[in-house]
Every structure is written in structure tokens, then in C-alpha cells.
Amino acid sequence: MTAYKALMAFTRDTHALAQIAGRLGWDQETMMPLGATPQRAEEHGALASVLHARRTDPRIGDWLEAAKADDEVAVANIREVRRSYARASKVPANLATEIAKTTSLAHRVWAEARVNEDVAAFLPMLEKVVALRREEALAIADGSDPYDALLADYEPGASGETIGQMFAALRLRLVPLRNAILEMPVPEKLTVVFDESGQLALSEKLALAFGYDKTYGRIDKAVHPFSSGSGLDVRITTRTNPHDPFNCFYSTIHEVGHAAYEQGIDRQYLLTPLGSGVSMGVHESQSRIYENQIGRSRSFTGWLFGQMRDQFGDFGIANEDAFYACVNRVANGFIRTEADEVQYNLHVLLRFDIERALISGDLQVSDLEAAWNDRFAADFGYSIDKPSNGILQDVHWSEGLFGYFPTYSLGNVYAGCLHESLRKAVPDLDTDLAKGDTSKATGWLREHLQQFGGLRTPRDTISHATGAEPSEEPLLNYLEKKFSDLYEL
Known part of the structure; x- marks a missing residue:
């Protein structure tokens, strides 16, 4: 067996164990009995210990040194294993285990605190989580920016500084757009009650319309919707609100975007470093383009309007144009996941700045609630209730x-780039979307991005799909045009 084959055989088993760990997390958020929390924390810790030992096994270093890459797939696999090995080797095994156990416990504490509106009950556990992640960040950073070390887990190659510059450019044009919209008459909103069974039935229809393959997945409910898994087992969750079915429908479409990416990856990459999405930024590009540029388009919402009439009868919105305005209604709100396209990024910018301050030590957990509330009031003009x-x-x-x-x-930002290229490649897209047929859009995304998984670096993945370097310009142009037309600015 060559060094490369030995490396990949070992890595395949590690990825299989990581999938099992992920399934434990899925179960914890969907079906696990409340009383199982302490035991589940021990299970997470035990698996984290095993995974850390495998990811830091000295044989990986020997195999990497001897491995020869004969094609681009091997080059990419070696690149990703080397990155993972270098990172894991800097983290003490006991720290990796403690982080897994503590975050497993913290999830349940957070869920209970959220239900009870009890920040004080959550902060002591959050303080432990922050301290552990700070310790991990310092170990990985090795003298560089600790926040960048954590960011690399989700977006390799990015830095807090470059993202901060991009976010400043977003803010520069989004805030005036938001302010101009909020001075205009607000479109009508939904005012009737929508039963849960009807929401879930239409939610599943939407998932299938966007290409989710339930042969290799399932849909469940969770407090915070998420997608889990890769390859042949990719699961999603959604949630319902009797007064806001869009919460259910667009959460589902969003998570299907994540799931479709994982289901669309070339099967030859299964249980290898290339067998899942290359980064969370690229992953979000899929969920956001499914949810927004496709799912909230005038043509697709026209079809959705008919589906809602079939499911719920007359729900108070007169026609397709009024429904399109209702779906894309820009209005004050507190919740990031329910925010309109114009204001969504402002919610993210708030969190980005706060968590950078937390990791650097400039902000203490005890001051977190006040910092959040003050920043929210400054950014949005009203107070957290x-x-x-x-x-x-x-x-x-x-x-x-x-x-x-x-x-x-x-x-x-990535979704804006992809949407611009998609529209050029499929100029008659709206004809199909008006029939509820997303296959040309999702097919283009699968062909140009999803099938490649982690073959290329994040920015190169977007550049390969679009033929241009990623930029915030297409997103801002799309938002300004869409909402200027909608609100007659």
C-alpha cells in the first residue's frame, strides 16, 4: 500500500467516526430525552477524544511526507489532511475533550434559558465555553490573531480584517437602502393563523421542489433549524409558527440549500476530506441563493402563492403581486433568521464585532447582554424587548x-456572485420558477459548484463557478435593484 492510499484509508475511518459524532448532535437537538443530557455530554467527550487522537496520529505526518499526488483530487486531499493535522496537533487532547463535553451541556442550558428568558442561568456556562475556546484559539494561533484561528475552522483562508473590510462596504450601501425603504408604506403582512400540519405539508413539498432527496435524508423539527450530515445521510430540520408560515417555509428552503450541496457532491469523494462542503461561507451561498434569489423571487413567489391558497384557502392576501411584497416585506424585527434580505447582514455584523471582542478579551461575558442591547439599539434604532x-x-x-x-x-456575498452568473447562463429562468420548477437553477449550481465538494479552496470554488473573483458588488446591486423596484424608490 502506498503512503497516499494508507493515508486515505485511515482518513476515511476518521470521517466515518466524525459522521457518527454529528448524528449524536442531530439527535440531541431533535429527539433526545431531556434527562439524557449528562450522559450525552460524556458520549460527545469520548468521541471527541477518539477523533482527536486519530487526527493527531504521528503516522499522518509520515504519510504526508511520503505521499505522492498523481492528480488534482490527490493534491486536494493531501492539502486538506495537512491543514487538519497541523491544526489538531496544536490542541491538547484534554482540551478537545473538555470542549466537546462542555458545549454539549451548554446547549441544553441555553435551550432552557431561552424558554425561560433567563440570561443569568446561561452566562456561567457560556463563560466556560468562551474560556475554553479562547484557550484553543491561542494554541492554534501560535502568536497570530486568535479569532482568525477560530474563523479558519469555518472559512479557511479568511481573516477578521478582510471580512471586516467587506462588511464595512456592505454597511455603507445597506444602511441608506434600509433607511429609504423604511420611509415608504409597509406592505401588508399575514394576519391569520396557519395550522402546523399544513405548514409541514407544504414545507415538505418545497423541500422536494428544490431537489432534496429524502431517500438520503429526513425532515424534523428543532428550536433552531439546521442541516446535518453529508454523503448518503443528510438531514434537515425546520420550525413552525402559527402566525408566520414563512418562518417554516424559508427555513426549510434554506436548509435544503445546505443539504442539496452535500447531496450533490461527487460520490467518489464520500468519507474523504473532499466529501463535504468546502467552507461555511460557500455552504451559506447555497442556502441563501435557494432561499432568497430563487425562493423569494417574483416568479417563484407567484407559484408559492397558489400553493398556499391550495393548502390554507383564502389567507387574506389578494394576489401574486401583494404576496410578493408580503414575502419581501422590510420591517423592524429582532430575529436574524427571520430578517429580510436588506437587514439580515446588519444582524450578522453585530454578532461578528461582539464575538471578536469576546475572543480577544476586550469584552467579558458578564457584560455581553448590555453590549448586545446597546449595539442593537444603535444599529436598528429600537430596544431589545x-x-x-x-x-x-x-x-x-x-x-x-x-x-x-x-x-x-x-x-x-458569494450567493450574489453566483446569482449574477446563473442569470446570464439561464436567461429564461423565471419561466420555470413561475411553475415551481427550480431544476435549471439547482442543476446549474450542482454542475458548477456542488459536485466538487472540497476540491478547491473556498474563494477558488466561487471563482471557478462564476469566472470572477468574489466581490460584494453583485449582492449590493441585486438588493438595490430588487428593493428599489419593489418600494418604488
């Missing part, structure tokens, strides 16, 4: 996912 609409709304920090939030806006 309760913790579940503020600091407790997102699951990410309880799970130690520092460095994850900026990839949401980076994904929006």
Missing part, C-alpha cells in the same frame, strides 16, 4: 461556534 429576541436567540455561542457568524454574510 426580551432575551430570546436578543442575546439568547442564536444557538451558536452555546455550541462554541465562534467564527461561524461572519460566514452567513460571506455566503450572501
Whole structure:
């Protein structure tokens, strides 16, 4: 057996074990009994210990030194294994285990605190999570920026500084657009109650319309919708709100974007470093283009309007044009996942700045709620009314996912680039979308991006698909045109 084949055989088993760990996380958020939390934390810790030992096995270094790459797939596999090995080798085994156990416990504490609107009940556990991730970041950074070390887990090659510059460019044009829109008459909103069974039935129809293959997946409910898994087992979750079915429908479409990426990857990459999405930014590009540029387009919402009439009867919106305005309604709100396209990135910018301050030590956990509330009031012009609409709304920090939030806006930027290229490649796209047929759009994305998995670096993945370097310009142009037309600015 050559060094490369030995390396890949070992790596395949490691990825299989990582999938099992992911399935434990899926179960914890969907079906696990409440009383199982302490035991699940031990299970997560045990698996994390095994995975860390495998990822730092000295034989990996020997195999990497001896391995020869005969094609671009081997080159990419070696690149990704080398990156993972270098990172894991800097993290002490006991720290990796403790992070897994603590974040598993913290998730349940967060969920209960959110229900009870009790920030004080969550902060001590969050303080432990932040301390552990700071320790990990310092170990990985080796003298460079600790936040960048954490960011690299989700967007290799990115830095807080470059993302901060991109976000400043977004803010420069988004804030005036938001302000101009909010001075205009607000479109009508939904005012009737939508039963859960009807929401879930239409939600599944939407998932299938966007190409989700339930032979290799399933749809469940969760407090915070997410997608889990890769290859032959890719699961999604959604949630319902009797007064806001869009929460369910667009959460589903969003998570299908993630799942379609994983299901679309070339099967030859299964359980290899290339067998999952290359970064969370690229992953978000798929979920956001599915949800927004396709799912909230005038043509697709025309079809969705008919589906909602079939499912719920007359729900108070007169016609397709009014429904399109309702779906794309820009209005004040607290929740990031429910935010309109114009204001969504402003929610992400808030979190990005705060978590950078947390990891650097410039902000302490004890001051976090006040910092959040002050920043929200400054950015949005009104005050947080309760913790579940503020600091407790997102699951990410309880799970130690520092460095994850900026990839949401980076994904929006990537989606803007992809949408521009998609429209040029498929000029008659709206004809199909008006029939609920997304296959030309999703097929283009699978052909030009999804099938390649982790073959290329994140930015190269977007450049390969679009023929241009990623830029925030296409996203901003799309938003300004869409909402200027909609609000007659």
C-alpha cells in the first residue's frame, strides 16, 4: 500500500467516526430525552477524544511526507489532511475533550434559558465555553490573531480584517437602502393563523421542489433549524409558527440549500476530506441563493402563492403581486433568521464585532447582554424587548461556534456572485420558477459548484463557478435593484 492510499484509508475511518459524532448532535437537538443530557455530554467527550487522537496520529505526518499526488483530487486531499493535522496537533487532547463535553451541556442550558428568558442561568456556562475556546484559539494561533484561528475552522483562508473590510462596504450601501425603504408604506403582512400540519405539508413539498432527496435524508423539527450530515445521510430540520408560515417555509428552503450541496457532491469523494462542503461561507451561498434569489423571487413567489391558497384557502392576501411584497416585506424585527434580505447582514455584523471582542478579551461575558442591547439599539434604532429576541436567540455561542457568524454574510456575498452568473447562463429562468420548477437553477449550481465538494479552496470554488473573483458588488446591486423596484424608490 502506498503512503497516499494508507493515508486515505485511515482518513476515511476518521470521517466515518466524525459522521457518527454529528448524528449524536442531530439527535440531541431533535429527539433526545431531556434527562439524557449528562450522559450525552460524556458520549460527545469520548468521541471527541477518539477523533482527536486519530487526527493527531504521528503516522499522518509520515504519510504526508511520503505521499505522492498523481492528480488534482490527490493534491486536494493531501492539502486538506495537512491543514487538519497541523491544526489538531496544536490542541491538547484534554482540551478537545473538555470542549466537546462542555458545549454539549451548554446547549441544553441555553435551550432552557431561552424558554425561560433567563440570561443569568446561561452566562456561567457560556463563560466556560468562551474560556475554553479562547484557550484553543491561542494554541492554534501560535502568536497570530486568535479569532482568525477560530474563523479558519469555518472559512479557511479568511481573516477578521478582510471580512471586516467587506462588511464595512456592505454597511455603507445597506444602511441608506434600509433607511429609504423604511420611509415608504409597509406592505401588508399575514394576519391569520396557519395550522402546523399544513405548514409541514407544504414545507415538505418545497423541500422536494428544490431537489432534496429524502431517500438520503429526513425532515424534523428543532428550536433552531439546521442541516446535518453529508454523503448518503443528510438531514434537515425546520420550525413552525402559527402566525408566520414563512418562518417554516424559508427555513426549510434554506436548509435544503445546505443539504442539496452535500447531496450533490461527487460520490467518489464520500468519507474523504473532499466529501463535504468546502467552507461555511460557500455552504451559506447555497442556502441563501435557494432561499432568497430563487425562493423569494417574483416568479417563484407567484407559484408559492397558489400553493398556499391550495393548502390554507383564502389567507387574506389578494394576489401574486401583494404576496410578493408580503414575502419581501422590510420591517423592524429582532430575529436574524427571520430578517429580510436588506437587514439580515446588519444582524450578522453585530454578532461578528461582539464575538471578536469576546475572543480577544476586550469584552467579558458578564457584560455581553448590555453590549448586545446597546449595539442593537444603535444599529436598528429600537430596544431589545426580551432575551430570546436578543442575546439568547442564536444557538451558536452555546455550541462554541465562534467564527461561524461572519460566514452567513460571506455566503450572501458569494450567493450574489453566483446569482449574477446563473442569470446570464439561464436567461429564461423565471419561466420555470413561475411553475415551481427550480431544476435549471439547482442543476446549474450542482454542475458548477456542488459536485466538487472540497476540491478547491473556498474563494477558488466561487471563482471557478462564476469566472470572477468574489466581490460584494453583485449582492449590493441585486438588493438595490430588487428593493428599489419593489418600494418604488
